[in-house]
Amino acid sequence: MKSARSFSSLNLSTDQQWKYLTEHDPKFEGQRKLKIEGKELVSVPLRVFGLEGLQVLEMSPERESCLRYRMELIPREISHLRSLTLLYMDSNNLKxxxxxxxxxxxxxxxxLSNNRLTSLPPEIGGLEKLHSLHLANNNFTELPAQVCQLRHLTFLDVSDNQISTLPPSIQHLQKLETLLMLFNSLEQLPGNVCLLRNLRTLWLGYNHLRALPENFGALVNLDWGNNYCSCNFEGNPLVRPPQEVCGGGPGVIREYFASPYRALGE
Structure with a gap:
């Protein structure tokens, strides 16, 4: 394992315009971190993957350089960094x-948000410690089934894709607390989502939903009576229940579906 000193001595300045930080970043409480950035960054120097003790690797550009950040591939040598706990690859050109x-x-x-991904490798389903996965603003048309193997996930963001369906196996994400799915193409929310009883935040705005599952009221932790942003339906053509009912929270939605007269008002 490399020492902290070897991180400080890593010289990347001859390659391009690089920045690097080590464990002195207070945000990460002493973890060994390397941040790489450059306006013309296309690839990563392979010697980075010799830092076997690296815990945090950040290869996301600063906002002002996004238009020229063109990294398309993560080298296979990423496998050498077995100590990594945090990997940031937002706003590149990954396919x-x-x-x-x-x-x-x-x-x-x-x-991995703000890239050009359409799929994920099956092997990603083996990341047993992964609890936070960011896939917003890519080109997914469906939620990759292997994501549903990540049973320790507490946070999943797949906003701003073209996802039209969710697999039944989403019910396996029993520890999920936050699911963000704004700006997709969902026409139906499967009832299996309502088995995720630990959900505290569910954003479904700007899809094509006309109805919610009848068991939606089982998501009792989505209490937007106390936390107005815990759930979001804005931009959907909802009729069952109508928007004014949805605004009342999961209890009101549960009462709506329990009413024998609900069909008469639709």
Missing amino acids: EIPAEIGTLSNLERLT
Whole structure:
């Protein structure tokens, strides 16, 4: 394992315009971190993957350089970084993720938003410690089934894709507390989502939903009477129940579906 000193001595300045930080970043409480950025960043120097003790690797550009950030591939040598707990790869030009990502058994947080992904490798389902996965603003048309194997997930963001369906296996994400699905193409929310009893935040705005599952009221932790942003339906053509009922919270929705007269008012 590399020492903290070897992190400080890593010289990347000859490659491009690099920045690097080590464990001195207070945000990560002494974890060994490397941040790489550059306006013309296309690939990562392979010697980065010799830092076997690296715990946090950040390869997401600063906002002002996004338009020129063109990394398309994560090198397979990523598998050498077995100590990684946090991997940030937002706002690149990634079209695929290598199977070797599945070897990062200590990974807890993976951010891949703002790329060009349409699928994930099956191996990603083996990341048993992963609890936070960010996939917003990619090109997914369905939620990858392997995501539903990540049974320790507490946070999942797949907003701003073209997802039209959710697999029945989503019910396996029993620890999920936050599910963000704004700006997709959902026409139906499967009842299996309502088995995720730990959900505290569910954002469904700007889809094509006309109805909610009849068991939606079982999501009792979505109490937007106390937390108005815990659930979001805005931008959906909901009629069952109508928007004014949805605004009342899960208890009111549960009463709506329990009423024998509900069909008469629709």
